Structures are given as C-alpha cells and as structure tokens.
Amino acid sequence: MTEKLPLPKKVTVCEVAPRDGFQAISTWIPTDEKIKIIRRLAQTGISSLEIASFVHPRAIPQMKDADKVVSTVIESLGGIDIRALVPNLKGAERAVDAGVMKLKTMLSATDSHSLSNANATSKDAQQKLTPIFDFAAKKNVTVMGSISVAFGCPFEGKVPVERLIEIISRYDAMGVKEISLADTTGMAHPKQVYESLAILQKEFPEMVYSMHFHNTRGMALANTLAALQRGVTRYDSAISGLGGCPYAPGASGNVATEDVVHMLEEMNIKTGINERNLLDASREISEMLQIKGDSYLLVAGPTSTLHEEKITKQKKVEQ
Amino acid sequence: MTEKLPLPKKVTVCEVAPRDGFQAISTWIPTDEKIKIIRRLAQTGISSLEIASFVHPRAIPQMKDADKVVSTVIESLGGIDIRALVPNLKGAERAVDAGVMKLKTMLSATDSHSLSNANATSKDAQQKLTPIFDFAAKKNVTVMGSISVAFGCPFEGKVPVERLIEIISRYDAMGVKEISLADTTGMAHPKQVYESLAILQKEFPEMVYSMHFHNTRGMALANTLAALQRGVTRYDSAISGLGGCPYAPGASGNVATEDVVHMLEEMNIKTGINERNLLDASREISEMLQIKGDSYLLVAGPTSTLHEEKITKQKKVEQ
Numbered sequence: 201m202t203e204k205l206p207l208p209k210k211v212t213v214c215e216v217a218p219r220d221g222f223q224a225i226s227t228w229i230p231t232d233e234k235i236k237i238i239r240r241l242a243q244t245g246i247s248s249l250e251i252a253s254f255v256h257p258r259a260i261p262q263m264k265d266a267d268k269v270v271s272t273v274i275e276s277l278g279g280i281d282i283r284a285l286v287p288n289l290k291g292a293e294r295a296v297d298a299g300v301m302k303l304k305t306m307l308s309a310t311d312s313h314s315l316s317n318a319n320a321t322s323k324d325a326q327q328k329l330t331p332i333f334d335f336a337a338k339k340n341v342t343v344m345g346s347i348s349v350a351f352g353c354p355f356e357g358k359v360p361v362e363r364l365i366e367i368i369s370r371y372d373a374m375g376v377k378e379i380s381l382a383d384t385t386g387m388a389h390p391k392q393v394y395e396s397l398a399i400l401q402k403e404f405p406e407m408v409y410s411m412h413f414h415n416t417r418g419m420a421l422a423n424t425l426a427a428l429q430r431g432v433t434r435y436d437s438a439i440s441g442l443g444g445c446p447y448a449p450g451a452s453g454n455v456a457t458e459d460v461v462h463m464l465e466e467m468n469i470k471t472g473i474n475e476r477n478l479l480d481a482s483r484e485i486s487e488m489l490q491i492k493g494d495s496y497l498l499v500a501g502p503t504s505t506l507h508e509e510k511i512t513k514q515k516k517v518e519q
Numbered sequence: 520m521t522e523k524l525p526l527p528k529k530v531t532v533c534e535v536a537p538r539d540g541f542q543a544i545s546t547w548i549p550t551d552e553k554i555k556i557i558r559r560l561a562q563t564g565i566s567s568l569e570i571a572s573f574v575h576p577r578a579i580p581q582m583k584d585a586d587k588v589v590s591t592v593i594e595s596l597g598g599i600d601i602r603a604l605v606p607n608l609k610g611a612e613r614a615v616d617a618g619v620m621k622l623k624t625m626l627s628a629t630d631s632h633s634l635s636n637a638n639a640t641s642k643d644a645q646q647k648l649t650p651i652f653d654f655a656a657k658k659n660v661t662v663m664g665s666i667s668v669a670f671g672c673p674f675e676g677k678v679p680v681e682r683l684i685e686i687i688s689r690y691d692a693m694g695v696k697e698i699s700l701a702d703t704t705g706m707a708h709p710k711q712v713y714e715s716l717a718i719l720q721k722e723f724p725e726m727v728y729s730m731h732f733h734n735t736r737g738m739a740l741a742n743t744l745a746a747l748q749r750g751v752t753r754y755d756s757a758i759s760g761l762g763g764c765p766y767a768p769g770a771s772g773n774v775a776t777e778d779v780v781h782m783l784e785e786m787n788i789k790t791g792i793n794e795r796n797l798l799d800a801s802r803e804i805s806e807m808l809q810i811k812g813d814s815y816l817l818v819a820g821p822t823s824t825l826h827e828e829k830i831t832k833q834k835k836v837e838q
Contacts, residue, residue, distance in 0.1 A: 389785035418815035466708035496737035
C-alpha cells in the first residue's frame with residue numbers, strides 16, 4: 201500500500217453549464233442572458249468550456265439561439281478551450297460557422313439508449329457521424345468523441361467495458377484523440393470507473409480521456425477520485441450543479457463545478473480557477489436563472505471559511 | 520499503477536441516527552417513537568448501532584430518555600454491536616445500567632473546539648475521561664475513543680496529524696483499542712484522509728480505526744473511498760442523512776446510510792444490510808419524524824432500478 205494517493209498536480213475542469221445545464225432548463229433563457237452567463241463564467245478562470253449544443257431547434261428549443269450566442273461571445277473568450285456538441289453535419293457546419301474549433305459528437309454506449317436518443321443502434325449512430333469527421337478534417341477542426349451511459353444504462357444496466365472498447369476502436373479509426381466518458385444517469389461507482397479506465401488505458405495508450413460525471417447517487421466526487429488515481433486530468437462539471445433533469449425534481453444532474461474545484465484545490469490539485477470568484481458566479485447565475493442551485497458549496501461554503509457564529513450554535517449537536 | 524483499487528471485501532456500517540441523528544432534531548421525539556425507529560433499523564440487517572448519548576438532559580434534552588429507550592429495546596437487538604456515547608462517569612454508569620456493553624468517549628482534536636464543547640482543553644478533557652475507563656474496566660465494558668473535528672476544525676482550520684497522534688497515544692495508554700475519527704463539520708478531503716490514516720496506521724499498527732464522515736461539502740463518499748483504500752472497515756452513517764445541523768438549514772450532516780451502503784454494495788463490498796429494506800426504512804423513518812430526508816437514494820433510487828417511464832422522458836436532456 202502506498203503512503204500517498206497517486207494524484208495529478210493539475211487538471212482541466214470543463215464548464216458544461218451553457219450546454220448540459222441550459223438544455224435542462226425548460227423555461228426559455230433569453231439570448232443576452234446566456235451570453236451574460238458565459239461571460240461571467242469566463243471571469244472565474246476556467247480554461248475549458250462546452251459552450252452550446254448545435255442540435256435541431258425542435259429537439260432542444262433552448263439551444264435554437266446557439267449560433268447567435270456563440271458567434272457573439274466567442275471572440276471574447278480567448279485562452280479558453282471552447283467546444284460545442286454537434287449531433288450531425290448540419291450542427292457541425294453551424295458550430296464552425298459560429299467560430300467553434302472543437303466539436304464533440306454524441307453517442308450512446310447501449311443500443312436501447314441510442315435508439316431512444318438517436319433512433320439508431322450505437323454502431324449505426326456512430327457510422328452516421330462520418331460526415332462530421334470529413335467536414336472537420338476539411339476545416340481543420342478537432343473532434344472529440346463522447347460516449348453517453350458509458351458505465352450504466354437505465355434500460356440495460358451496467359455497461360461492460362468491452363462495449364466501450366468497441367466504440368472507442370471505431371472512434372479511434374475515425375481519428376478521435378480524446379474520448380469523453382459520460383455517466384449520464386449517475387450509475388457509475390468508483391471501482392468500476394477505476395477498473396474500466398485501467399483496461400481502456402491499456403487498450404488505447406495514446407487516447408486522452410475526459411470524465412463527465414452526474415451526481416445522481418452522490419458518487420460523482422468519489423468517481424472523480426477514482427479517475428484521478430488513473431491519471432485522468434479532464435473533468436466536466438456544471439456551475440450550481442445545473443443539468444438536473446427537470447422531469448425528476450431534486451434529482452442531481454451534473455456534479456457542481458464549485459464542489460469539484462473545491463475538492464481538487466483542497467487536495468492541492470491546481471485548476472486555475474478562482475474558488476471564491478467561482479462561488480460568487482454560482483450565486484449570481486442561480487439568481488439570474490431563478491433556480492435554487494444544487495451544490496454543497498452554495499450551502500456550506502468552502503472549508504476555509506465557516507462562520508464562527510454558526511459554528512458556536514452548532515456546538516451542542518456536534519460530535 | 521495497480522489495475523484494481525485495493526478495497527476490503529466486507530465492512531461494518533454503524534448506524535448513528537438514534538444518537539447523532541436524533542440529537543440534531545430540536546422537536547421532541549416521543550420515547551416510543553425512538554424505540555420504534557431503532558427496532559425498524561434493526562430489521563435492515565445492520566450489525567452495528569450507536570444507540571444513544573448519555574449526556575446531561577440539559578445539554579441535549581432530546582437524549583433525556585436514553586435510559587428508558589435503551590433498556591427497553593436492547594434485549595431485542597441480539598447480534599447487533601451496540602454502543603453509546605458517554606461524556607463522563609455518570610453517563611457511563613447510566614449506559615451500563617441500561618445494558619450497554621460498549622461505550623464511546625467524546626474528545627475534540629483542537630483546544631478551541633474542546634473549550635467550546637467541553638469547557639476544557641483537549642488534553643484536560645481527555646484526562647477527565649479516566650473515571651470512565653476505570654469504571655468500564657471494573658464492569659468489563661469496552662470503551663472506544665472518538666476524536667471530533669479530527670481533520671478540520673471550524674475555529675482552527677486543518678488539523679495536523681501530529682495532533683491526532685498525541686491524542687491517540689493518550690487513548691492508547693488508557694487501553695483504547697478502537698478510534699473513531701470524526702469529520703464533524705465536513706472539512707476532510709480524500710488526500711488528507713488517506714495520508715493521515717497511512718501515518719496513524721504506521722504509528723499505531725494495532726489500533727482499529729472507524730470513520731465518521733459528514734457530507735457537508737459532498738466529499739463523504741470520496742473520503743470513504745480513500746479510507747477503504749487504507750483498509751479501514753468501519754464507517755458511521757445515519758439513515759436519511761439525519762444529523763444535519765438544525766441551525767444551518769440544508770447543510771448536510773452525517774452521510775446517509777443508504778448512500779454509503781449503495782456505494783459499498785455496488786463495489787461488491789459486503790455490508791450485510793438489505794439495500795431495499797434499508798431504503799424503505801429510510802422512507803418510513805423520514806415520515807415518522809416528518810423530515811424530508813437527505814439522501815441521494817431517496818430521490819434517485821438504487822442504480823439497479825430506474826423507472827423506465829422517467830428515463831424515457833429524460834432522453835431529450837441526456838448527453
């Protein structure tokens with residue numbers, strides 16, 4: 201047993217609220233407010249941002265102004281690694297027209313989830329992505345490949361790592377250098393994350409992995425710890441925990457950026473993000489969107505600053 | 520880097536709701552209801568239970584019926600390792616009179632917290648425990664030693680492991696064989712938990728450690744994962760996450776038993792607890808106490824059973 205946990209010194213946290221967060225909010229967020237929120241997020245020191253999803257407006261009405269939002273704001277986001285989610289060629293063209301130089305494709309690990317999300321089996325859906333890659337190659341734009349329900353599928357249960365190997369092999373053949381493993385409905389556990397990554401890293405030593413954890417069952421930070429121990433340095437999160445499914449009230453969605461950053465910084469893993477500024481941004485953005493905000497830090501504040509007064513009151517019930 | 524996380528095959532989860540949970544509820548819980556809840560908890564398959572705190576009624580009015588509760592119910596709890604918290608000799612006498620054969624002493628890692636909780640420095644407070652140990656020796660009763668704010672103190676911040684070594688040395692000299700490390704206000708992080716345990720295990724190889732995590736900043740399960748990797752097999756938790764400080768609405772208290780057990784069982788670490796029965800118990804007990812209940816499982820359910828209907832609705836917002 202080692203004396204210390206093997207942890208990276210620096211990680212990149214990708215803020216996905218403008219995509220995964222906004223699309224989960226059913227009430228319309230005005231374009232200028234989306235822009236305001238993205239600009240506020242940029243002030244926190246984030247180095248990576250998933251800025252929008254260029255899907256068909258009928259699929260996700262909240263994203264119908266993606267072109268306007270992105271083209272308006274992208275110039276002012278110098279130094280931030282910007283990416284957008286694109287389901288098809290049309291989406292890729294719109295994203296690149298808006299100035300996005302990094303695309304992310306969607307794919308479900310299981311056929312049941314793929315059929316319900318993309319009306320095609322996982323393999324067929326992946327083949328349908330080819331035009332995106334051809335277009336990206338022409339435009340000299342990067343494409344990363346994401347895998348939804350990568351660890352567990354609400355229809356099929358646990359996802360065997362062999363399934364991920366098949367999909368990543370195909371992504372690899374398409375030229376993908378970075379894979380996003382998304383625990384879409386929060387079904388992964390740390391042992392599974394650690395052991396799956398060990399196998400994938402052995403199978404595809406050159407591939408870069410990026411983790412997208414939802415906190416549905418409270419294991420997102422534990423899963424993050426497991427992935428950190430595999431040397432993974434890229435993590436998605438959404439400020440205020442935006443992205444909880446509006447159909448399941450109270451159900452946690454994306455792990456909150458402030459909670460992830462707090463744990464990382466507490467462990468002396470650098471994120472480049474200003475924690476205090478981030479927490480302020482979380483409060484401001486929750487207010488703008490008139491949502492309660494779903495993060496521990498919003499309630500408890502960082503470890504470094506508890507209110508003495510509150511604590512004194514607590515003393516009688518502490519153990 | 521190993522291919523697998525080093526995890527124990529079996530752990531003991533100690534249910535602390537009847538003590539750490541109840542005492543955090545300001546409205547009076549009738550004696551027969553406390554008994555009913557303890558009996559319900561026993562049906563879930565728990566093997567360890569912190570049944571009450573024998574403190575002065577003025578200190579924690581909720582615990583004034585501890586004698587009645589424990590003496591009434593203890594006979595029916597055969598097979599469950601029962602312990603009670605005792606602050607002084609009087610409490611120890613009451614606990615043993617009620618039939619408790621395992622006592623837990625309280626002690627703060629820092630002087631500021633100790634002075635505010637016990638009106639004495641940590642060292643003085645520990646010396647004041649001597650009569651409990653003398654009494655326990657006479658009665659042939661076990662005493663375990665707990666350390667509050669073991670990782671972080673709201674007044675003093677991070678607690679250096681040297682401080683724990685001093686306190687454990689004194690406990691060791693008093694004959695303690697099991698130490699409970701309590702992250703009373705949720706200030707610990709996984710790296711700290713792992714590295715502190717590594718040092719303590721080296722310093723006191725014979726000592727058994729038991730972890731008491733609060734989920735104030737969402738890191739309880741990540742901290743549990745870190746402790747599991749140090750081979751620790753004893754964890755406290757409270758059903759429905761009972762124990763949140765009533766003075767800090769929304770602030771998470773003890774990590775929820777159902778969330779801990781779910782993660783452990785998902786990782787194939789046996790707890791002996793029936794997950795479904797436990798989740799039912801959590802719902803029933805939350806209802807009895809008319810509290811919302813603060814656990815992920817109460818909202819999302821176990822990984823193994825998501826509602827297809829809910830999921831189908833979700834598909835549009837999933838990634």
